[in-house]
Amino acid sequence: PERLELLGFPLDPVSLETALDLLSGWITAAPASGARTPHTVVTLNPEFIMQCRAGGPLTSEFAQAIGKADLVTADGVGIVWAARQLLNTEVPRAPGFDLTVGLMKRHGAELSVFFLGAKPGVAEAAAQKAHEQYGVRVAGVHNGYFGPDDDLRVAELVRDSGADLLLTAMGAARQEIFNEYWREVLNVPVMMGVGGVLDVLAG
Numbered sequence: 698p699e700r701l702e703l704l705g706f707p708l709d710p711v712s713l714e715t716a717l718d719l720l721s722g723w724i725t726a727a728p729a730s731g732a733r734t735p736h737t738v739v740t741l742n743p744e745f746i747m748q749c750r751a752g753g754p755l756t757s758e759f760a761q762a763i764g765k766a767d768l769v770t771a772d773g774v775g776i777v778w779a780a781r782q783l784l785n786t787e788v789p790r791a792p793g794f795d796l797t798v799g800l801m802k803r804h805g806a807e808l809s810v811f812f813l814g815a816k817p818g819v820a821e822a823a824a825q826k827a828h829e830q831y832g833v834r835v836a837g838v839h840n841g842y843f844g845p846d847d848d849l850r851v852a853e854l855v856r857d858s859g860a861d862l863l864l865t866a867m868g869a870a871r872q873e874i875f876n877e878y879w880r881e882v883l884n885v886p887v888m889m890g891v892g893g894v895l896d897v898l899a900g
């Protein structure tokens with residue numbers, strides 16, 4: 698479906714199933730080794746738009762990262778409502794949690810996942826649970842509390858992990874900016890900002 702524009706932000710009116718088909722396609726099309734075409738995924742929230750409009754240190758980088766995303770889905774009812782009011786159109790929901798679990802269910806042991814973000818210990822617990830429940834392979838884990846000096850080290854960790862899917866859970870803005878900034882370095886076919894999803898997976 699054709700990309701929409703909501704308050705200056707891109708929005709792809711795709712269903713969960715269609716979004717999963719797209720992401721699966723990007724993952725399976727990527728060769729196991731060598732150069733893999735990177736894609737970024739943003740699950741849009743009203744909070745993201747408010748944060749960008751409010752201004753602040755990360756505003757323009759955040760808006761640019763959203764603008765450059767390969768797929769922008771409606772994370773929840775807030776965006777669905779806004780699209781109805783402002784664009785007079787029905788946009789399906791494709792939340793980050795459902796995309797994450799959907800990919801894990803579809804690919805199981807074929808999927809290698811890097812869990813990046815949340816407080817120390819949470820990414821490990823989320824990875825353990827995801828492996829037990831869906832059989833996914835754990836490419837790597839790292840918490841989301843590191844300074845700018847460690848950005849490159851973490852990016853290299855992800856790159857060397859060979860992950861098919863990077864789940865970046867470092868809070869709105871920071872996670873989207875990280876994925877976009879390191880897009881060409883990480884060599885991961887699907888990078889998605891997932892907010893609190895690691896905390897939920899960890900249980």
Ligand code: UDP
Pocket residue numbers: 814815816840841842866867868869870871892893894895896
């Ligand atoms: N988080 C992180 N590093 C940070 C800030 C947040 O890893 O510097 C993690 C936090 O532990 C949580 C996730 O990001 O697992 C989402 O955080 P929060 O709900 O505060 O962010 P929001 O998406 O609401 O901005």
